[in-house]
Amino acid sequence: SSELTQDPAVSVALGQTVRITCQGDSLRSYYASWHQQKPGQAPINVIYGKNNRPSGIPDRFSGSTSGNTASLTITGAQAEDEADYYCNSRDSSGKYVIFGGGTKLTVL
């Protein structure tokens, strides 16, 4: 399969926990990465591999995978976490990079 599916929009109350999901058959074989994009800015990688954070990413961001679903969890969401979040991975052949359609996170 060459598709990753994300919910278009998710909201969370300030300080609460939110999970953003990404579904696709290739996730049974390859980890997802997660990228945060704020308006007018370039994306930044927040999670890669099994559950790794690049330097500078707060530890309230974590990743997990179960079956064909990858999840990005923000524990104690902050106002500055309001952004679009994109998952990406490999397609089932492993050759090509694919992206989910993105999830707009609103922090209430």
Place this chain on the structure above:
Amino acid sequence: QLQLQESGPGLVKPSETLSLTCIVSGGSVSSSDYYWGWIRQPPGKGLEWIGSIYYSGITYYNPSLKSRVTLSVDTSKNQFSLKLSSVTAADTAVYYCVRQSTQGDYWGQGTLVIVSS
């Protein structure tokens, strides 16, 4: 500190070739640890992978764009480049260069390319 800087024309005419270069500083395109890629984002839309290149010249292209895309790497100038031929208005987007690895991805700031006559 790694920096990726996209450069190239911000306006391209329909049917012509879009050419962008990503200048890498604070890192080496000759490293065997990374792939160097291009990703684009049409205004108000999501991200689309265009292709990736290894320092040796091995390339991978998005099947939907493969017939129009050429990636190259210049290790002497520490940069890599994108050419997209026969552009149309649908190719209008912010184009990002990205360093890709199993240790995470690093994005350039992006450059807007408008296809218009």
